[in-house]
Amino acid sequence: MSQPRERTVFVPAGHGGAIPVAAGELLSVVDLEGAQVADFVAIQRADPRKAVSPHQTRSSLRRLTLRVGDRLVNQDREPVLEIVRDDVGVHDLLFCACSPALYRQRFGLTDHRSCRMNLLEALAPYHVEEWQLPDPVNLFMKTPPRPDGEFDFHPAPSRPGDRIVFRCLVDVVAAVSSCPMDLVPINGGRITSLELVVGPAA
Amino acid sequence: MSQPRERTVFVPAGHGGAIPVAAGELLSVVDLEGAQVADFVAIQRADPRKAVSPHQTRSSLRRLTLRVGDRLVNQDREPVLEIVRDDVGVHDLLFCACSPALYRQRFGLTDHRSCRMNLLEALAPYHVEEWQLPDPVNLFMKTPPRPDGEFDFHPAPSRPGDRIVFRCLVDVVAAVSSCPMDLVPINGGRITSLELVVGPAA
Numbered sequence: 387m388s389q390p391r392e393r394t395v396f397v398p399a400g401h402g403g404a405i406p407v408a409a410g411e412l413l414s415v416v417d418l419e420g421a422q423v424a425d426f427v428a429i430q431r432a433d434p435r436k437a438v439s440p441h442q443t444r445s446s447l448r449r450l451t452l453r454v455g456d457r458l459v460n461q462d463r464e465p466v467l468e469i470v471r472d473d474v475g476v477h478d479l480l481f482c483a484c485s486p487a488l489y490r491q492r493f494g495l496t497d498h499r500s501c502r503m504n505l506l507e508a509l510a511p512y513h514v515e516e517w518q519l520p521d522p523v524n525l526f527m528k529t530p531p532r533p534d535g536e537f538d539f540h541p542a543p544s545r546p547g548d549r550i551v552f553r554c555l556v557d558v559v560a561a562v563s564s565c566p567m568d569l570v571p572i573n574g575g576r577i578t579s580l581e582l583v584v585g586p587a588a
Numbered sequence: 589m590s591q592p593r594e595r596t597v598f599v600p601a602g603h604g605g606a607i608p609v610a611a612g613e614l615l616s617v618v619d620l621e622g623a624q625v626a627d628f629v630a631i632q633r634a635d636p637r638k639a640v641s642p643h644q645t646r647s648s649l650r651r652l653t654l655r656v657g658d659r660l661v662n663q664d665r666e667p668v669l670e671i672v673r674d675d676v677g678v679h680d681l682l683f684c685a686c687s688p689a690l691y692r693q694r695f696g697l698t699d700h701r702s703c704r705m706n707l708l709e710a711l712a713p714y715h716v717e718e719w720q721l722p723d724p725v726n727l728f729m730k731t732p733p734r735p736d737g738e739f740d741f742h743p744a745p746s747r748p749g750d751r752i753v754f755r756c757l758v759d760v761v762a763a764v765s766s767c768p769m770d771l772v773p774i775n776g777g778r779i780t781s782l783e784l785v786v787g788p789a790a
Contacts, residue, residue: 441643441723445684446693451737461719463689480682482647487665491648517663521643531733535653 392585397564400577402504404512404561406431407554407584412470414551415525415562416581417544421574423565424525425483425501428458428466429514431557436460437520438467438558440479450531452477457555458523466558471551474544478524480531484567493569504563512559525550525562527572541574553587594787599766602779604706606714606763608633609756609786614672616753617727617764618783619746623776625767626727627685627703630660630668631716633759638662639722640669640760642681652733654679659757660725668760673753676746680726682733686769695771706765714761727752727764729774743776755789 397403399422407413407428415424430436439461444450446459454472457465482488483501490496506516526548528540564580565573599605601624609615609630617626632638641663646652648661656674659667684690685703692698708718728750730742766782767775 435719439684439723441682442684444682445690448739449737450682450733461684463687463693480643480646480652482641482644482663485665488647491665517637521641531652533735535651537650 392583395582397562397580397582399564399579400499400566402508402561402563403580403582404508404559405582405584406559407557409554409556410587411554411584412551412587413554413560414549414583416547416549416583417526418546418581419578420544420546420548421542421576422544422578422580423527423542423567423572424580425505425522425563425565426525426560427505427520427522428558428560429512429520430460430466431559434514434518436462438523440521440523444479450479452479465555467552467554469550470553471549473548474526474550476526476528476543478527478529481524481527481529483522483563484565499566501563501565504566505561508561509559529572539570539572541571594785597784599764599782599784601766601781602701602768604710604763604765605782605784606710606761607784607786608761609759611756611758612789613756613786614753614789615756615762616751616785618749618751618785619728620748620783621780622746622748622750623744623778624746624780624782625729625744625769625774626782627707627724627765627767628727628762629707629722629724630760630762631714631722632662632668633761636716636720638664640725642723642725646681652681654681667757669754669756671752672755673751675750676728676752678728678730678745680729680731683726683729683731685724685765686767701768703765703767706768707763710763711761731774741772741774743773
């Protein structure tokens with residue numbers, strides 16, 4: 387029998403990447419240089435209308451925060467991923483992916499890369515259309531709500547090589563975007579690369 | 589020319605209701621007896637894949653809270669509704685609709701009404717399928733996050749007759765559920781009725 391092989395996708399700074407992950411495998415999202423937000427989605431292979439839902443996950447956990455042992459659920463409250471390791475402990479379940487509309491409306495920019503288009507580019511081989519793109523979980527992003535309901539925007543606290551590791555509970559295609567947002571401080575002033583690593587559970 | 593006519597849909601306690609609203613019209617969601625959460629969705633008639641998105645609205649406002657003058661946007665960040673009056677000022681943009689899966693998983697109940705099924709029943713004449721149902725805005729619901737990221741659950745602060753009024757910016761079908769959740773205190777211990785009222789702008 388052949389050894390299960392580890393697969394890696396390098397995600398260039400400000401771009402996207404995707405990788406299929408089978409149930410039972412471990413998926414790592416690695417911040418290679420630190421302080422880089424990773425917009426993350428996971429869409430189920432058996433039914434692409436089902437995907438990790440930050441809305442349902444928040445409700446299911448009754449928390450805005452993620453911890454080791456938490457299960458990320460889809461819109462039918464079925465578990466999709468379980469967090470088995472987390473070097474950072476700071477993630478966002480509240481913000482949308484940055485998009486052409488965001489850069490146009492808020493900053494007057496019509497030619498800026500965006501997480502939305504990065505994710506769509508990365509998911510194009512998997513036939514995901516724009517209207518199907520789920521809301522993301524924004525890994526390593528530190529934008530906590532204040533008591534008045536407004537948000538603070540801090541640099542991502544991840545250090546070089548920090549990772550979050552998920553156990554996959556169903557077959558998915560996972561995608562991340564190295565968030566190209568350089569107009570607020572969330573990426574520490576420098577957009578850098580990420581890595582996706584998939585391997586068998588130890 | 590005929591007078592524009594006001595249309596009303598009475599929403600029985602623990603059930604759902606829906607109403608088409610044209611661009612330019614005003615839509616009121618009325619809490620008839622007070623302390624009743626109204627799970628609310630608005631789906632665009634021209635393209636039912638587009639709907640008010642709490643995720644995008646939160647990001648667009650950069651707030652967890654809603655105010656008069658705010659615009660609720662769809663997944664493409666296009667404005668759908670504008671708040672023109674709000675007697676309550678407390679709403680939730682974070683929780684999913686309660687669902688059969690929630691009552692089963694959290695409370696072991698297999699035969700409890702839910703906002704999800706209420707909304708789907710109300711939207712059935714508009715051919716909305718379960719996988720298309722958008723995440724709701726939970727009107728009058730008081731479940732603020734605490735600094736530690738967990739949520740508090742308070743009774744809805746709406747008084748009898750309180751309403752929120754939206755100006756419709758595009759043609760939608762709007763639906764609400766009188767939230768049947770009687771196992772946490774959000775509905776003040778008693779599930780009561782709502783009303784949808786649509787009329788021309790004054």
